[in-house]
Amino acid sequence: MTADLERQLAQAREEIRQLQATTAELESRLSARPHQDDLRLALDAAALVGTWDWDMRHDRIFADARFAALYGLDPEDGPRGLPIERYTQGVHEADRPALIQAIDEAIRTGDIFAHQYRTRNRDGETRWVFARGRVFFDPTNQPVRFPGAVVDVTREKRRAERQDALLRLGDLVQQDGSDADLTAQALALLGEALDIQRVGYATVDAAQHLATIAAEWCAPGVVPLSGPLPIARFGAHLLEALRGGLVRIEDVEDDPLTRKQADAWEHIGSRSLLNLTVVRDDRVEVILFLHARERRAWPDDDVAFVRDVLNRTWISSQRRQAQLQLVDAERRLRNAHEAAALGVFELNLATGALTWDRRCREVFGIADGAIVTYPETVLAVAHPDDRDALKDASARAFTDMSDPLDLVYRIIRPLDGQMRHVHATAQVNRNDRGEPIFVGLLRDVTTEKEGENRQRLLARELQHRVKNTLAIVKALANQTLRRAPSTAEGLANFAARLDALSQAHDVLTATNWTGAAMHEVVAGALATHETGDGDARRIRFGGPDIALDARQSLALSLALHELATNAVKYGALSADTGRVDLHWWIESGDTEPVLRIEWRESDGPAVAVPEGRGFGSRLIEQSLASDFGGTVALRFEPGGLVAEVRAPVPDGRIAQDHRSA
Numbered sequence: 001m002t003a004d005l006e007r008q009l010a011q012a013r014e015e016i017r018q019l020q021a022t023t024a025e026l027e028s029r030l031s032a033r034p035h036q037d038d039l040r041l042a043l044d045a046a047a048l049v050g051t052w053d054w055d056m057r058h059d060r061i062f063a064d065a066r067f068a069a070l071y072g073l074d075p076e077d078g079p080r081g082l083p084i085e086r087y088t089q090g091v092h093e094a095d096r097p098a099l100i101q102a103i104d105e106a107i108r109t110g111d112i113f114a115h116q117y118r119t120r121n122r123d124g125e126t127r128w129v130f131a132r133g134r135v136f137f138d139p140t141n142q143p144v145r146f147p148g149a150v151v152d153v154t155r156e157k158r159r160a161e162r163q164d165a166l167l168r169l170g171d172l173v174q175q176d177g178s179d180a181d182l183t184a185q186a187l188a189l190l191g192e193a194l195d196i197q198r199v200g201y202a203t204v205d206a207a208q209h210l211a212t213i214a215a216e217w218c219a220p221g222v223v224p225l226s227g228p229l230p231i232a233r234f235g236a237h238l239l240e241a242l243r244g245g246l247v248r249i250e251d252v253e254d255d256p257l258t259r260k261q262a263d264a265w266e267h268i269g270s271r272s273l274l275n276l277t278v279v280r281d282d283r284v285e286v287i288l289f290l291h292a293r294e295r296r297a298w299p300d301d302d303v304a305f306v307r308d309v310l311n312r313t314w315i316s317s318q319r320r321q322a323q324l325q326l327v328d329a330e331r332r333l334r335n336a337h338e339a340a341a342l343g344v345f346e347l348n349l350a351t352g353a354l355t356w357d358r359r360c361r362e363v364f365g366i367a368d369g370a371i372v373t374y375p376e377t378v379l380a381v382a383h384p385d386d387r388d389a390l391k392d393a394s395a396r397a398f399t400d401m402s403d404p405l406d407l408v409y410r411i412i413r414p415l416d417g418q419m420r421h422v423h424a425t426a427q428v429n430r431n432d433r434g435e436p437i438f439v440g441l442l443r444d445v446t447t448e449k450e451g452e453n454r455q456r457l458l459a460r461e462l463q464h465r466v467k468n469t470l471a472i473v474k475a476l477a478n479q480t481l482r483r484a485p486s487t488a489e490g491l492a493n494f495a496a497r498l499d500a501l502s503q504a505h506d507v508l509t510a511t512n513w514t515g516a517a518m519h520e521v522v523a524g525a526l527a528t529h530e531t532g533d534g535d536a537r538r539i540r541f542g543g544p545d546i547a548l549d550a551r552q553s554l555a556l557s558l559a560l561h562e563l564a565t566n567a568v569k570y571g572a573l574s575a576d577t578g579r580v581d582l583h584w585w586i587e588s589g590d591t592e593p594v595l596r597i598e599w600r601e602s603d604g605p606a607v608a609v610p611e612g613r614g615f616g617s618r619l620i621e622q623s624l625a626s627d628f629g630g631t632v633a634l635r636f637e638p639g640g641l642v643a644e645v646r647a648p649v650p651d652g653r654i655a656q657d658h659r660s661a
Helices: 002-032 037-047 065-070 084-088 096-109 154-174 179-194 238-242 259-267 300-339 358-364 374-381 387-399 446-483 487-509 518-529 550-569 615-628
Strands: 049-055 060-063 113-120 126-133 143-152 198-204 210-218 246-249 272-280 283-292 342-348 354-356 405-412 419-430 436-444 539-548 579-587 594-602 631-637 640-648 654-660
Touching: 049 065, 060 084, 065 143, 084 096, 096 113, 096 143, 126 154, 154 179, 154 300, 179 198, 179 210, 179 283, 179 300, 238 246, 238 272, 238 283, 272 300, 283 300, 342 358, 354 358, 354 374, 358 436, 374 387, 387 405, 387 419, 387 436, 419 446, 518 539, 518 550, 518 579, 539 550, 550 579, 550 594, 550 615, 550 640, 615 631, 615 640
Parallel strands: 539 579
Antiparallel strands: 049 060, 049 143, 113 126, 126 143, 198 210, 198 283, 246 272, 272 283, 342 354, 342 436, 405 419, 419 436, 539 654, 579 594, 594 640, 631 640
């Protein structure tokens, strides 16, 4: 067994010696023939080789300088021997668990160890390596040696990854989506392919002071940049460098351009950066920024890859914008026809052939596929009162190319007998054969015509309401000012009555003057007279919800204003303890329900029958009685004024629910 182990160790040492000899031979050959590309490539490949021999009993890895440097260690420490933990610390944290597992598996099974993973070298750069080795055991089957070699496959790995990234970008540009979506996907692709933490672009203001982030991709756990950022904060002379179009900084702490502002870079979690800029007239307009949180070199192939992605994205964006503009133009034209509900027709005056699109057939109520002709379809369905006008206008347009058809006329649809208003515009043109073609547009304007009729009706209704309102205002002015003891008091009373009228108008306007709920009319009329809240309210009212018409709403609002004003001046509300209860309810009548309204004042000063009847009393009695079609009674009882109204109310105006306040 000892002889076998010694033979295996000798074999491993011989393999390592041959690898070292191969490297030396290739270096010698390249030195002798420096201009031969094949030998230079061979040397490059050999330079990527490192070897190790792990003394597992003493946990010491003896390696050459290249191997140690790949793991971020001092090359001189490699031949001296270091614990394996020092090397695993140089492995990318994401790959470290899988590597340790692969090593353990090789030790457990004795199989060939072969594994690919990432390391961080002395420059802080991430490298891809492929390691191959084998464990040797002593006679007691204990592992004692683990020699092997590692090859730096970063270039091949990056080439494959970037080729894959470009293929994915090609797929992305074929997908539907906005330019913003494509930009976001391209930024993410750059960040992932370059294994960095932040990629984005920013626009620079006209003063060349601030950069505003326009789009950004961040690796998980990285805080996005936000807000306009002062460029000088990250380098006093950074702007001048950006005007050159390209800025590469491996380490912000070492580079003269940024080392004085290293704290600002540390604050945003960036140690290394690459900037590409768009510059016009010596002004930086756009900055593409790529940030890494570790020291990192930015070789030319990185810059070339970034530019390749940007160029492909820009070309795709331009192509997509051109396609979108074409689609948008077609959509706008189609939408314009749809929005305007335009139908298109052609009448060949030489052959008599009439062509209608779907919209024309919809307007006339003609089924798809049915034959249409000018005399039997167009003229036949025209309204009898408009047919002659259509004939005359069409005849002029047929014979005079400078006199196009522009006519609104009515049709009677044969399908359902509906009358529709149509607006036809058309003009004669000649086709390639010289035949006169009557080409035009057709639109159903029935809704517009009906709207015009409604406008005329509304104008007449508004005129009627304005006259009625002015008549009420005139009567209020005459009666108020004529009986007022002074001009000032008369104007004040008149203004108060106008306010009551305005309150009623507000309630009616909310329902387009179709009427109002009694509860809302009462609440609006009494709102300005109530001085208490909650349980301290001095005016309490309630009853079933009755629908009042416009005249009843105005009459009730004015009457309540008069009653409340009188109560404040002379009645219950003139005393601190006085109150008013307003209630209404429905009673059965001989032929229809009867509405009962009661206004009752209490706890106020004693009242007496006035010697004369003022305008307010007549307004209450006469207006309410007239507009409600019932009776009104005012009683001056010792406890306070009581006003009662009895009026018929149709069943349809009584709501099922009740409100109280």
